[in-house]
Amino acid sequence: MKNKSNSNIVLRYLIPALLLTCAVGFIIYGIFDGEVNAVLSKATALCRECVGIG
Amino acid sequence: METQVKAPKKQKTRMQIRKSVERRRFAIQAVFTILTNSYIVGFIRGTIYQGKLKYICVPGMNCYSCPGALGSCPIGALQAVFNQGNYTNSWLDPKSGSVIAQPLYWFAFYVIGFIMLFGALCGRLVCAFLCPFGLIQDLLYKIPLPKKMKIKSFPHDKPFRYLKYVLLVVFVIVLPLLYESNPFFCKYICPSGMLIGGIPLMTYGSVIGNTAAQTGTGITSWAEAGGLTVLKMCILGAIIILSIITYRPFCKYVCPLGAIYSFFNKISLYRYTVDESKCTHCGACNHACRMGVDITKTPNALECIRCGDCKAACPHGAICSGFGIKKKQDPASDVNKGSAA
Numbered sequence: 001m002k003n004k005s006n007s008n009i010v011l012r013y014l015i016p017a018l019l020l021t022c023a024v025g026f027i028i029y030g031i032f033d034g035e036v037n038a039v040l041s042k043a044t045a046l047c048r049e050c051v052g053i054g
Numbered sequence: 055m056e057t058q059v060k061a062p063k064k065q066k067t068r069m070q071i072r073k074s075v076e077r078r079r080f081a082i083q084a085v086f087t088i089l090t091n092s093y094i095v096g097f098i099r100g101t102i103y104q105g106k107l108k109y110i111c112v113p114g115m116n117c118y119s120c121p122g123a124l125g126s127c128p129i130g131a132l133q134a135v136f137n138q139g140n141y142t143n144s145w146l147d148p149k150s151g152s153v154i155a156q157p158l159y160w161f162a163f164y165v166i167g168f169i170m171l172f173g174a175l176c177g178r179l180v181c182a183f184l185c186p187f188g189l190i191q192d193l194l195y196k197i198p199l200p201k202k203m204k205i206k207s208f209p210h211d212k213p214f215r216y217l218k219y220v221l222l223v224v225f226v227i228v229l230p231l232l233y234e235s236n237p238f239f240c241k242y243i244c245p246s247g248m249l250i251g252g253i254p255l256m257t258y259g260s261v262i263g264n265t266a267a268q269t270g271t272g273i274t275s276w277a278e279a280g281g282l283t284v285l286k287m288c289i290l291g292a293i294i295i296l297s298i299i300t301y302r303p304f305c306k307y308v309c310p311l312g313a314i315y316s317f318f319n320k321i322s323l324y325r326y327t328v329d330e331s332k333c334t335h336c337g338a339c340n341h342a343c344r345m346g347v348d349i350t351k352t353p354n355a356l357e358c359i360r361c362g363d364c365k366a367a368c369p370h371g372a373i374c375s376g377f378g379i380k381k382k383q384d385p386a387s388d389v390n391k392g393s394a395a
Contacts, residue, residue: 012378016323019174025169030164031195036109039164042134043108043118043126050119050130050240050247051255052286053278 068369072342075366079182084188087116091186091250096121100258102251111168114185115311117244119251121258128169129226129244129311133237135162136230157231169311173318177325177354181305181312182361187246191304194297205300207346213306215357222310239310241282245290252286301344305359316356323377326353326360332372342367349373 009027048054090112093103103124112125139155147154171178174312200245225239240247260275296303305312319325328350340348347355349364353373355393366374 010253013323016174018146019170019318020215020323025176026163026167026170028167028256029165030162033159033163035159035162035164038135038138039111039126039131040106040109042137043131044102044104044389046102046255047117047119047130047237047240047247049118049237049282050244051212051252052283053252053256054241054280054282 067159068367070253071367072363075362078191079361080192082183082186082193086114086184087186087189090116090124091122092122093122093124096123097254097258100255100262102255109358111165111239113168113172113180115187115244115246115309116185117247117251119238119247119255121251121254124251127246128238129166130240130247131165132169132226133230133240133361135165136227137233137235137237155234157234160231169314170318173322177319177322177360178312178315178358179322179360180315181309185305185311185338186250187309188302188305188359190249190273191293191297191302192310193333194294195301197298203299206344207306211306211346217307218309218313221308224314226310232343241320243289243308245286245293245304248283248286248290252283302359306345306357312359319354319358319360322354324360324375325378326358326365326373326375328353329372329374332370334370334372336369338367338369339364339373367380 098264100121102121102279104121105124107124108118110125111128111131112123115124115127115129116123116127117320118126118130136157136159138158148253172184179294221239221243225243230236256276256279260277261276268277271351293304294310326349333350335350339350343358344363345359346359347358347359347364349358352358360375362375
């Protein structure tokens, strides 16, 4: 019973912790891979498709 | 006799709790929307923010072409990354005469990293508290209509709830990967860009005149409107009308960001739990939920936006939520304790 609750607690925190670590890793990788520039260049120029003028 | 006097008082207290929970949520939504759209110069000059804060993705649907937007929309950013072509691996199409390039990025690590960060922390809590378009829909649902015309959720709408997953795969991932420089979801569907970007910028250009158009950061006027504008205005109009009738139709059926966050609901740090020892299955939570979720069966359902309505409605304080580090006490349970005493 105790083992089961311990494993639940581990899963309860382990999965989000792993995801958060992956998320930070992905962001850092994206910065060095140049994806960040694709985001910035799109976001700082008016997106004509987004505002409905094509 | 004594119980007859006490009963209505208890009811009023519960209503007060629900209203205060809702007011608190509206305050958070409003503050977050103002904070992330506080580039006032954009509204004055009819242009958009071009600073480095746009490196950062905001958690909710917030078009980066809104004059006030300080951050990037994750769905727009996702398509922008998938839209990048790899010209070292390109060829000329003999039929059209255009250059066809393979996608430069097959996976958007940077943007998905941001989405995972918000998702792993709180799942669809973002939809209820941190999404500007969610706030707009909440306000529209507050417009009074005869009771018969207000529908919490369309009956038998479950198959339509899967539409957002189809739109996510087709319009946000597959088509932008196949066709370069074409953000399909933003272009053909997203009403957020039209509402908070297109309408203010085109109106500004028509009324005041817009020199920012020359620098590519503004629009000259409504004269630029065409067939696409009509299509997007129709979608926006439909969403507005439906939002007055039913609760958050865009979140339920269309939003690809909500679709992504929904997968995090069961595994995020912030979760809902139902205390079976306290729950009497009275159905108060089910009745209060406007997303059509039965929290007693699935406390972290894909459709749950974690607005807290069920928690406030529970007369037994059986629903808890939090990050798990410190168990948050439900305000409703205080009332019960008070009434029990």
